[in-house]
Amino acid sequence: MDDTQHSQQLALFLASTAHDMKNSISVLSGTLERLLDGASPQTSTADPQFAQMAQMLYQTRRLNDNLMQLLALYKQVGQPEYPFDVQPIPAIELAEQVAALGRVLLQSRGIAFEVEVDPDLIWHFDEDLIVGVVSHAVNNAVNYTRDRIRLALRQIAHDDGTVLEIRVEDNGGGYPQALLDAGAEAMSGVSSGVDFRTNSAGLGLYFAREVARMHRHRGRHGAVRLENGGLLGGGCFILTLP
Amino acid sequence: MNSPLERKAEQIDWAGKNYLVVDDFIGVRQLLRESLRSLGARNIDQAASGGEAIALLAKTRYDVVLCDFNLGDGKNGQQVLEEARVRHFLLPSSVWMMVSAEKSVESVMGAAEHQPDAYLVKPITEGVLLTRLNRAWHRKQVFRPIDQAYAEKDYLRAARLCDEQIAASRVHETELLRMKARLMERSGEPEKARETYERVLAGREYQWARSGLAKIRMVNGELEQARQMFLGVIAENRYYIDAYDQLALVYQHLGKYEEACTILERATKLSPNSVPRQRDLGRVCLKLGNVAMAEKAFRKCIAIGEYSVRKTPDAYLGLARVCGLKNDPKEALVLLGAAQREFGAEHPDMPLRAKITEGLVYHESGDYRHARKAGDELEAQLAARPERPDVPTCLEMATLLFAVGVKDAPVELLCYVARNNHDNAVLLDEVQAIFDKARMGEEGAELIRAAKKEASDLMNQGVLLWKTGKLRDAVAWMRTARTKLPNNQRILFNAAQVLVSHMKEKGYDELMAAEAHEVLAHVDHLQPGQQRFAQLMEQLAALAPKAEEAVAPEPESAPPASSP
Numbered sequence: 001m002d003d004t005q006h007s008q009q010l011a012l013f014l015a016s017t018a019h020d021m022k023n024s025i026s027v028l029s030g031t032l033e034r035l036l037d038g039a040s041p042q043t044s045t046a047d048p049q050f051a052q053m054a055q056m057l058y059q060t061r062r063l064n065d066n067l068m069q070l071l072a073l074y075k076q077v078g079q080p081e082y083p084f085d086v087q088p089i090p091a092i093e094l095a096e097q098v099a100a101l102g103r104v105l106l107q108s109r110g111i112a113f114e115v116e117v118d119p120d121l122i123w124h125f126d127e128d129l130i131v132g133v134v135s136h137a138v139n140n141a142v143n144y145t146r147d148r149i150r151l152a153l154r155q156i157a158h159d160d161g162t163v164l165e166i167r168v169e170d171n172g173g174g175y176p177q178a179l180l181d182a183g184a185e186a187m188s189g190v191s192s193g194v195d196f197r198t199n200s201a202g203l204g205l206y207f208a209r210e211v212a213r214m215h216r217h218r219g220r221h222g223a224v225r226l227e228n229g230g231l232l233g234g235g236c237f238i239l240t241l242p
Numbered sequence: 243m244n245s246p247l248e249r250k251a252e253q254i255d256w257a258g259k260n261y262l263v264v265d266d267f268i269g270v271r272q273l274l275r276e277s278l279r280s281l282g283a284r285n286i287d288q289a290a291s292g293g294e295a296i297a298l299l300a301k302t303r304y305d306v307v308l309c310d311f312n313l314g315d316g317k318n319g320q321q322v323l324e325e326a327r328v329r330h331f332l333l334p335s336s337v338w339m340m341v342s343a344e345k346s347v348e349s350v351m352g353a354a355e356h357q358p359d360a361y362l363v364k365p366i367t368e369g370v371l372l373t374r375l376n377r378a379w380h381r382k383q384v385f386r387p388i389d390q391a392y393a394e395k396d397y398l399r400a401a402r403l404c405d406e407q408i409a410a411s412r413v414h415e416t417e418l419l420r421m422k423a424r425l426m427e428r429s430g431e432p433e434k435a436r437e438t439y440e441r442v443l444a445g446r447e448y449q450w451a452r453s454g455l456a457k458i459r460m461v462n463g464e465l466e467q468a469r470q471m472f473l474g475v476i477a478e479n480r481y482y483i484d485a486y487d488q489l490a491l492v493y494q495h496l497g498k499y500e501e502a503c504t505i506l507e508r509a510t511k512l513s514p515n516s517v518p519r520q521r522d523l524g525r526v527c528l529k530l531g532n533v534a535m536a537e538k539a540f541r542k543c544i545a546i547g548e549y550s551v552r553k554t555p556d557a558y559l560g561l562a563r564v565c566g567l568k569n570d571p572k573e574a575l576v577l578l579g580a581a582q583r584e585f586g587a588e589h590p591d592m593p594l595r596a597k598i599t600e601g602l603v604y605h606e607s608g609d610y611r612h613a614r615k616a617g618d619e620l621e622a623q624l625a626a627r628p629e630r631p632d633v634p635t636c637l638e639m640a641t642l643l644f645a646v647g648v649k650d651a652p653v654e655l656l657c658y659v660a661r662n663n664h665d666n667a668v669l670l671d672e673v674q675a676i677f678d679k680a681r682m683g684e685e686g687a688e689l690i691r692a693a694k695k696e697a698s699d700l701m702n703q704g705v706l707l708w709k710t711g712k713l714r715d716a717v718a719w720m721r722t723a724r725t726k727l728p729n730n731q732r733i734l735f736n737a738a739q740v741l742v743s744h745m746k747e748k749g750y751d752e753l754m755a756a757e758a759h760e761v762l763a764h765v766d767h768l769q770p771g772q773q774r775f776a777q778l779m780e781q782l783a784a785l786a787p788k789a790e791e792a793v794a795p796e797p798e799s800a801p802p803a804s805s806p
Contacts, residue, residue, distance in 0.1 A: 022343045026365035027269040033367075034276060064365060083345050083481040086448070088416050093373050100369015122413060124446055128345060128363050131370070217446060 054108035069207040091121040116152040137237040145170030174228035183226035217242040257282030259305035292317025299331040311342040430773030566603030617646035644680040660693035662729040
């Protein structure tokens with residue numbers, strides 16, 4: 001068997017395995033959400049079992065996000081395999097989906113989720129990718145926030161054209177300096193990338209940057225950056241799309 | 243949550259709808275069922291395979307179908323959708339959501355005839371599901387009158403409805419423009435289609451719009467420009483498969499079969515499960531004499547066709563040719579038998595086409611005795627039935643019959659083609675070339691002249707009756723002309739025009755309207771996308787006594803064209 005044949009078979013095997021794993025994770029996280037949702041208010045929050053379950057949901061989500069991102073990236077190396085699909089999407093529907101994806105997790109942690117979006121704003125992007133990236137950013141913010149997360153979408157005019165700015169902000173202590181540096185490096189594209197061994201948020205950032213860059217319009221492309229501050233005074237994840 | 247999101251709380255009543263969930267994994271089915279229940283849904287059926295799904299779809303009209311693309315052995319999700327559409331198992335309002343583990347190539351390739359209403363990528367959660375369901379539902383409402391007009395083949399009305407909806411619905415503007423452009427192409431209005439694509443591109447670069455422009459160039463014969471544009475689209479998004487198929491067509495028009503083959507091969511690697519694409523690849527390979535690759539493509543075509551409503555006899559006939567080239571006429575005959583068994587019921591031309599292929603197989607393998615025998619049998623078949631197959635089949639048949647030494651039957655076939663296409667100069671040249679090759683050049687030229695005259699005489703008499711106000715006689719005359727030349731598009735158009743004029747003057751008549759519809763449907767079948775077709779369909783629709791909607795002012799009726 002020659003090398004290409006071997007790698008083709010391997011790719012096929014990986015694809016079918018991934019398909020299977022995704023089914024399992026779907027079921028796992030869906031069941032957890034349902035259990036958390038069904039728990040009566042008096043048993044919740046105070047109940048240590050409830051808290052453990054909420055933690056399980058958080059971890060399952062991370063597992064799912066990482067798997068999804070790995071799959072997308074793995075296939076992009078050498079051979080871009082993702083069928084990129086830009087459509088006009090109402091910004092409010094992007095917010096709606098991100099909010100729905102985070103609802104149970106946020107509630108179970110007692111985190112308030114605020115959304116700011118112009119209901120008439122329509123933007124062009126790959127919906128599945130952007131919902132994935134923003135909702136991963138929200139999941140990440142769960143780790144840093146005290147009790148509030150804010151999602152704001154707005155159109156901003158620049159000299160060379162308008163962009164959609166998507167901000168995920170929290171009221172925690174802000175991102176550690178190492179992460180801000182990693183974010184800046186990932187953006188500048190100067191460094192070879194992020195050290196995945198020491199930086200658990202690295203994969204997510206790297207993926208977000210790749211996704212942002214895929215969005216191009218009239219010679220401009222999307223970008224991601226991390227800041228501290230914002231309206232809530234904590235960490236800010238900012239994604240802009242041309 | 244204190245957010246603008248609650249604005250959207252109104253929404254559709256999802257509780258009372260009928261749902262079908264199709265997935266081969268029981269855990270996913272249960273999860274989706276729970277998600278639907280949390281939207282209030284009560285009536286949820288489940289299927290574990292494509293076969294089960296079809297059985298349920300045949301019994302119940304579902305409002306929403308959530309169907310996984312990968313369903314293990316048997317039909318896949320796309321094939322279930324195609325079959326459900328073709329067999330009319332779906333309501334016009336039914337929403338079909340295709341689910342897959344990862345984003346599928348099919349979701350962006352654009353030209354698939356049977357697109358689902360939305361693609362969902364796993365894992366599916368309630369929030370995402372609800373947003374996408376709502377969007378698909380609203381989209382259906384916006385598109386319903388347009389789809390209706392489209393189904394009635396009143397493309398110009400459909401295009402006007404697109405314009406009306408664009409003003410009202412900004413979210414769907416891009417998609418409405420895409421629909422409008424397609425309608426304009428179908429109506430033989432490439433200039434208006436071009437304007438529409440340009441309008442989209444002025445806002446943002448969409449591959450389908452760029453590809454649409456390229457297609458118009460191709461139809462105009464600007465092949466080099468078309469080629470460059472399709473290459474540009476592929477460079478921009480290598481998953482826009484439609485551009486590959488179109489580019490392959492450009493190469494075929496340019497006579498560059500090697501390039502056509504290469505590009506089709508790339509397309510089949512990216513999206514291998516398309517019956518027409520594998521068939522096209524097989525045919526191009528046959529032209530190039532690449533027997534091995536032709537065989538592979540035709541075999542694949544048959545394999546994926548097994549569970550698809552789009553399966554085609556072409557793959558069997560092509561594979562039979564491959565067998566002939568590999569000097570295995572026995573295997574070829576087996577395939578031709580299979581093709582007749584499989585497709586005989588739906589394709590009345592099947593015995594003819596199988597016999598043509600048989601003749602070709604023998605002829606190509608040098609067995610001239612059997613080839614001649616097939617030719618004689620073909621001649622007998624033609625004598626036994628008055629109907630003739632489509633033009634390419636007629637030409638193929640005439641060529642073969644001449645080659646194996648039969649004389650009368652091919653002459654008759656070529657005269658038939660000439661009579662029914664008397665104003666198609668390119669085609670008449672092709673007919674002449676076949677005569678020339680059979681060393682009948684002069685005789686052929688005379689026959690073509692006579693055929694042309696017969697057709698123009700028939701048509702001119704009809705126009706004369708029409709112009710002198712003898713509408714009833716004109717209708718009767720065109721009816722006779724139609725029986726003599728059942729596939730002459732000019733005559734068919736004029737026949738429909740005369741019927742429309744009659745009704746305009748003497749009032750609507752159900753039988754005449756039905757006749758006109760039948761005639762126009764036949765022309766559209768012979769050659770889709772003609773301007774006169776769209777115009778006559780619109781006039782015909784405007785004549786029908788319909789109260790439900792205000793019909794736009796009737797376009798002026800053009801007099802039937804007279805023959806040169």
